[in-house]
Amino acid sequence: DGGITQSPKYLFRKEGQNVTLSCEQNLNHDAMYWYRQDPGQGLRLIYYSQIVNDFQKGDIAEGYSVSREKKESFPLTVTSAQKNPTAFYLCASSSQMQGSYGYTFGSGTRLTVV
Amino acid sequence: AQKVTQAQTEISVVEKEDVTLDCVYETRDTTYYLFWYKQPPSGELVFLIRRNSFDEQNEISGRYSWNFQKSTSSFNFTITASQVVDSAVYFCALMAGFQKLVFGTGTRLLVSP
Numbered sequence: 001d002g003g004i005t006q007s008p009k010y011l012f013r014k015e016g017q018n019v020t021l022s023c024e025q026n027l028n029h030d031a032m033y034w035y036r037q038d039p040g041q042g043l044r045l046i047y048y049s050q051i052v053n054d055f056q057k058g059d060i061a062e063g064y065s066v067s068r069e070k071k072e073s074f075p076l077t078v079t080s081a082q083k084n085p086t087a088f089y090l091c092a093s094s095s096q097m098q099g100s101y102g103y104t105f106g107s108g109t110r111l112t113v114v
Numbered sequence: 115a116q117k118v119t120q121a122q123t124e125i126s127v128v129e130k131e132d133v134t135l136d137c138v139y140e141t142r143d144t145t146y147y148l149f150w151y152k153q154p155p156s157g158e159l160v161f162l163i164r165r166n167s168f169d170e171q172n173e174i175s176g177r178y179s180w181n182f183q184k185s186t187s188s189f190n191f192t193i194t195a196s197q198v199v200d201s202a203v204y205f206c207a208l209m210a211g212f213q214k215l216v217f218g219t220g221t222r223l224l225v226s227p
Contacts, residue, residue, distance in 0.1 A: 033214070048214060102147070106158065107156060
């Protein structure tokens with residue numbers, strides 16, 4: 001079945017460490033997105049990519065980095081510069097031709113800093 | 115700029131009650147799309163409905179119905195005869211001018227037996 005796979009489901013990080021969240025899709029979608037969800041704040045866009053080897057900052061990109069070397073993959077690195085990384089992270093994808101049909105979401109990764 | 119407001123942070127109802135979740139949006143674009151997503155405790159966002167700005171027809175799907183009114187920039191969602199399985203966080207979202215999807219802050223619905 002086509003879909004988006006995010007791993008791991010739960011992730012713990014020590015302060016000062018970088019950590020990478022995985023996002024893989026087999027929907028042949030062109031665009032991919034990373035959102036951060038905090039209680040009471042909805043979903044905020046971190047980074048997005050509309051084509052391989054290209055990506056743009058979203059509303060809260062500071063302290064995060066991404067790469068898009070393959071169409072299927074869009075990993076997110078939470079760096080030590082991110083002051084408050086504990087949150088729920090959602091990856092999504094959409095077809096360039098049918099972006100107005102909305103996004104398909106993964107099941108999320110819950111990151112906790114210990 | 116695009117903005118979505120979901121003023122209801124949390125709603126609690128008893129099973130079989132009807133409940134309406136409000137959504138108000140802002141955009142200057144004449145072409146836009148409105149969405150509702152459901153987020154169950156598992157975390158994944160589940161697509162419920164998409165409506166474009168040129169179609170103001172209300173829609174009904176089983177116990178779910180949506181009321182789109184451009185005059186008040188609202189896209190409200192009603193669940194009839196709510197069930198415990200409806201307990202979730204519901205997000206309204208807007209895509210205007212083929213830009214990125216912008217979400218409201220969500221409404222947590224708790225349906226008790």
